Amino acid sequence: MQQRVDFHSRIEQALGNPQLKASLRSAMDGLMANRKACFPDADALEALRLRGAQIRANALSKLPQLLLQLEQRCTQNGIRVHWAESVDEANGIVLGIMREHQAELLIKGKSMVSEEMDLNRFLEAQGIECLESDLGEYILQLAGEPPSHIVAPAIHKTRQDIARLFKEKFPDIPYSDDVDTLTRNARGILRKKFYAASAGLSGVNFAVAESGTLCLVENEGNGRMCTTVPPVHIAVTGIEKVVEKLAHVPPLLKLLTRSATGQHITTYFNMISGPRRTGEKDGPKEVHLVLLDNGRSRIYEDNELVNTLRCIRCGACMNHCPIYTRIGGHAYGTTIPGPIGSILEPQKAGLDNLGELPVASTLCGACAEVCPVRIPIPTLLNRLRYERIRSDHDGATHGQGSGRTRKEAAIWKAWSWLHRSPVRYRLALTLATRLRKILPLGLGPWTRVRKPPRIAAKNLHRRAREEGFNDR
Amino acid sequence: MAEQKRYPAKPKKAYFFATCLVDLLYPEAGLAGMQLIRREGVEVIFPQDQTCCGQPAWNSGYRDEAREVALRQLACFTDNYPIVVPSGSCAGMMRHHYPEMFRERADQASIEAFSSRVYELTEFLVHVLKIELKDLGKPIKVALHTSCSARREMGVADEHEALLKQLSKVELMTQARKEECCGFGGTFAVKQPAISAEMVSDKANAIADTGADLLVSGDCGCLMNIGGHLDYRDAAIEHRHIASFIWERTHATEG
Numbered sequence: 001m002q003q004r005v006d007f008h009s010r011i012e013q014a015l016g017n018p019q020l021k022a023s024l025r026s027a028m029d030g031l032m033a034n035r036k037a038c039f040p041d042a043d044a045l046e047a048l049r050l051r052g053a054q055i056r057a058n059a060l061s062k063l064p065q066l067l068l069q070l071e072q073r074c075t076q077n078g079i080r081v082h083w084a085e086s087v088d089e090a091n092g093i094v095l096g097i098m099r100e101h102q103a104e105l106l107i108k109g110k111s112m113v114s115e116e117m118d119l120n121r122f123l124e125a126q127g128i129e130c131l132e133s134d135l136g137e138y139i140l141q142l143a144g145e146p147p148s149h150i151v152a153p154a155i156h157k158t159r160q161d162i163a164r165l166f167k168e169k170f171p172d173i174p175y176s177d178d179v180d181t182l183t184r185n186a187r188g189i190l191r192k193k194f195y196a197a198s199a200g201l202s203g204v205n206f207a208v209a210e211s212g213t214l215c216l217v218e219n220e221g222n223g224r225m226c227t228t229v230p231p232v233h234i235a236v237t238g239i240e241k242v243v244e245k246l247a248h249v250p251p252l253l254k255l256l257t258r259s260a261t262g263q264h265i266t267t268y269f270n271m272i273s274g275p276r277r278t279g280e281k282d283g284p285k286e287v288h289l290v291l292l293d294n295g296r297s298r299i300y301e302d303n304e305l306v307n308t309l310r311c312i313r314c315g316a317c318m319n320h321c322p323i324y325t326r327i328g329g330h331a332y333g334t335t336i337p338g339p340i341g342s343i344l345e346p347q348k349a350g351l352d353n354l355g356e357l358p359v360a361s362t363l364c365g366a367c368a369e370v371c372p373v374r375i376p377i378p379t380l381l382n383r384l385r386y387e388r389i390r391s392d393h394d395g396a397t398h399g400q401g402s403g404r405t406r407k408e409a410a411i412w413k414a415w416s417w418l419h420r421s422p423v424r425y426r427l428a429l430t431l432a433t434r435l436r437k438i439l440p441l442g443l444g445p446w447t448r449v450r451k452p453p454r455i456a457a458k459n460l461h462r463r464a465r466e467e468g469f470n471d472r
Numbered sequence: 473m474a475e476q477k478r479y480p481a482k483p484k485k486a487y488f489f490a491t492c493l494v495d496l497l498y499p500e501a502g503l504a505g506m507q508l509i510r511r512e513g514v515e516v517i518f519p520q521d522q523t524c525c526g527q528p529a530w531n532s533g534y535r536d537e538a539r540e541v542a543l544r545q546l547a548c549f550t551d552n553y554p555i556v557v558p559s560g561s562c563a564g565m566m567r568h569h570y571p572e573m574f575r576e577r578a579d580q581a582s583i584e585a586f587s588s589r590v591y592e593l594t595e596f597l598v599h600v601l602k603i604e605l606k607d608l609g610k611p612i613k614v615a616l617h618t619s620c621s622a623r624r625e626m627g628v629a630d631e632h633e634a635l636l637k638q639l640s641k642v643e644l645m646t647q648a649r650k651e652e653c654c655g656f657g658g659t660f661a662v663k664q665p666a667i668s669a670e671m672v673s674d675k676a677n678a679i680a681d682t683g684a685d686l687l688v689s690g691d692c693g694c695l696m697n698i699g700g701h702l703d704y705r706d707a708a709i710e711h712r713h714i715a716s717f718i719w720e721r722t723h724a725t726e727g
Contacts, residue, residue: 015666322653326670360664362657362671363531364620379572385533403533412529416537419492420544422521432496445665449672450700453497460490460499464518469488469506471520472551 007356010331020156024325027155031319034262035370052255053374055248056310059209063300066209066242067291073212077274079287090292091122094201094234097288098128101232103198109216109223110134111203112150112313113236113292116335119201131197133190133222135183142169148329150336151260151315156328190222200226200284204237205312206252207289210245214289216270217256224268233284235272239291240300240309252312255372259314295348295398302396304383308343310373317367317377323360332357339367343380351388351399358384359403429459477627479599480554485515486596487555489545491562492524493692494713501692501713505558505593508719512601516556519548525557527565530573531658539573546570546586555589556596558715559691560622563592568625592622593715594631594690607639609721615645615684616714617675617698619691620653632690632714639721645682647675656697672701680707687711 014020039045059066071081084090094117098106106123108114108130120130120141132141136154139162140147147153154162163177166185173185194200202223206215214235216223227233243249257263276283300306318324318338329337334345334354342361346354363378371377387396388403418424432439436455446452458466465471486509494502506516522545530538545566549555557563567590574583597603616632623629636644655661655671675698679687687702687709689695699711712720 011664011666015670322655322671323664323667326667360660360667362620362653362655362660362668364653364657365624366620366651366653369624382531382533385531386535387533389533390535408532409534412532412534412537415529416534416540419523419526419541422523422544425523426520429496445662445668446700448665449669449704450697451703453696453700455496456499458499460495460502460518461520463499463503464488464490464506465520467503467506469510469516469518472517 006333007331007360010333011327014327014331019158020328021326023156023158024328027152028319028325031152031262031315035259035316035319036262038258038262038264048251048255049372049374051251052312052372053310055243055252056312056373057307059243059248060240060300060306060309062244063239063242066244067239069209070207070212070242071291073209074214074274074289075212077212078277079212079214079274079289082288082290084290084292085294087117087292087294090117090236090290090294091119093288093290094119094236095123095126095128097232097234098123098199101198103128103232105129105131105193105197105199106234107131107133107193107197107200107226107230108137109200109202109218109226110137110153111201111236112147112335113203113238114201115147116238116294117236117292119236131190131193133194133220133226134218135186135220135222138186138190139165142166146330146335148337149315149318150313150338156330194225194229197230199232199234200228200230201234201236202227204235204241204289205256206249207237207242208244208246208249209242212273213246214272215249215253216272217253217266217268218270219261219263219267221268224270227270227272228283231284232286232288233272233275234288234290236290236292239293239296240311252372256312256314259316259370259372298398299344299347305343305347305380305397307375308340308347308380310375311340311344312373313340314372316370316372320366320370322362322364322366339377339381340375343375343377343384346384346399347397349398350402351384351397352402353399355384355388355399355403358382358388426461429461433457433459477595477599479595482512482601483514483554485517485551485553487549487551487553488516488518489522489525489549489555489557489562489566489590490518491557491559491692493696494558497696498692498713498716501716502558504713504719505556505715507723508597508603508715509556509601512597512603514601517553521548525562525565526573527562527569528658530565530569535573539577542566542570542573546583549586549589553589554591554596554600555586556591556593558593558713559693560592560619560626560628561691561693563590564621564625566590592626592628592631592690594622594635595626595628598631598634603635603638605635605638605718605722607641607721608724609639609641611641611643612686613643613645613682613684614686614688614717615647615679615682615709617647617650617654617679617687617689617694619689619694622690623651628690635714635718636688639718642721645684647678647682647684649674649678654694654698656693658693661697668697672697676701676705676707680709684709686717688714688717690714 526538
């Protein structure tokens with residue numbers, strides 16, 4: 001119940017912020033236009049999406065075996081592989097590595113799994129400093145906020161917001177709201193830290209089972225710095241990020257960058273296949289891979305919901321979502337916001353905690369239309385609505401039945417009773433028509449911003465009879 | 473994306489499924505759809521035992537309740553005629569979700585046979601009846617809102633436009649972000665009223681900005697939402713179901 005209250009108050013807060021509305025609208029319009037420009041040929045796009053969906057579905061169908069292969073190949077390459085069932089375990093593993101090296105500073109590239117782990121807070125409580133090096137993430141770290149978008153984490157902030165934040169945090173640097181100047185200033189601050197850090201952390205976009213390669217997509221070069229400059233590189237990722245073959249990477253990469261930001265290719269694409277080898281002049285001495293489950297294998301169990309795990313985290317579903325565009329990422333209160341978050345997060349945290357999210361959708365289908373791996377998001381939202389109110393429990397999804405109320409169940413029972421009998425339905429129609437002058441229609445929230453619809457003097461059943469349309 | 477669909481030749485008879493919103497609130501739209509089909513020489517059958525497609529319960533998670541109601545509809549349309557629906561949303565339910573609804577349940581093959589006979593009204597007029605419209609109305613500026621289910625589930629956005637473009641005195645205005653949802657979403661409008669209000673207000677602004685005299689849509693849910701909001705604002709923009717609009721402009725005895 002608390003979650004419901006929080007969700008609603010966050011929505012109200014977001015809707016009451018005209019500046020947020022303007023920022024989101026123009027940012028999302030830009031991202032949508034960029035994506036569109038990248039896919040001029042509709043048939044080619046559909047073929048590529050189908051390929052992407054097949055590659056991801058294939059990987060998931062063999063997930064246990066591919067994970068073992070990944071572990072084996074990574075180990076052969078000199079990457080140390082760690083398995084974490086929970087966030088606590090994953091945090092413990094990262095801490096253990098840091099302690100082993102008496103490391104006091106961890107420099108981080110962008111990683112949504114590290115957000116899922118709440119790693120920064122955990123390490124800082126242990127006296128280890130974490131520094132975000134992705135510009136957007138760095139801004140948010142300064143502001144003390146979580147990301148509001150998985151690809152463009154500070155999308156909710158304006159240039160002026162950021163300029164004021166920099167002035168507040170770095171009073172010695174002259175105020176500027178020029179993007180290039182701000183970026184240059186941030187780079188100046190961060191650059192020295194790369195040399196000082198004893199470990200660098202990154203996420204993984206695709207982990208290739210056949211070769212033990214960790215692929216990392218980025219635009220700022222900070223990812224490459226994090227994974228090559230410090231002596232230790234720790235990669236954290238979810239167990240679903242594995243793909244079978246190297247040949248599967250190019251189609252997914254094509255889909256990812258075009259869907260996310262409308263780029264044909266990002267500025268950097270890193271393929272990490274192990275620590276520095278003898279004779280090599282750079283690269284970390286140690287590479288660790290932490291594979292996090294945190295509820296994923298439970299999602300994996302269900303034949304339909306498993307499709308949630310196809311996601312390659314491009315963010316196109318949020319960019320195209322009319323609701324995300326209105327309320328922004330923070331309102332969701334989850335690590336991953338938007339349509340994909342509304343199916344993924346309740347499955348992880350339980351429908352008892354996040355059951356409101358699948359309900360907060362018009363099922364308009366804009367997300368599924370652009371999803372590069374064709375996740376049927378509206379179908380899965382619908383499925384979770386069912387899981388949320390079902391009265392029998394098969395225990396597959398956390399929080400099953402938690403949203404069922406006696407009142408709502410009774411309403412739908414009555415609805416069904418009325419509509420499954422033609423006689424009762426026609427009787428109700430006639431009654432509604434007779435009483436149309438006094439029946440209140442669409443009370444409460446509906447009429448707050450709308451005139452109520454009017455019941456017609458004659459319903460269609462009657463008019464069809466009168467106009468001579470046969471019954472059979 | 474809608475699959476490539478093959479259309480049959482013009483049938484002798486066709487069924488009409490009213491949808492509950494049309495039945496109660498917009499019967500003239502249903503009647504207009506039936507008259508348009510009849511004018512093309514097809515006998516229209518309106519089974520009096522029809523009620524609702526079951527979508528409200530289905531989208532609320534009440535699957536058993538939805539199935540009970542859907543089963544009643546299956547029993548009303550047993551002959552092998554096309555079933556024409558004046559709504560992308562309800563047509564999408566019967567065409568795409570009925571097979572999903574009864575998966576591994578009742579006779580799957582007969583459900584699929586039923587679903588394959590379901591057509592949204594504009595696609596039926598364009599592809600099956602190959603209707604040709606003669607515009608008898610006065611010049612008018614019209615904005616079209618295509619519902620999300622008509623656009624994405626049924627893939628009939630082009631058919632809506634094609635019909636309006638056949639009307640020589642109708643100037644079709646294009647609102648900004650025309651593909652975006654109007655914020656109706658069935659129970660969404662009541663469960664998330666604040667977001668829904670924001671969405672419908674943005675939609676109404678975009679439509680008003682085109683200078684249109686009239687809003688048409690193929691779905692009464694969207695009409696009730698956007699039209700209700702336009703009326704609430706006292707905007708000088710009327711709203712009409714696409715079937716009513718076409719019938720009014722092409723029917724000889726109408727003023």
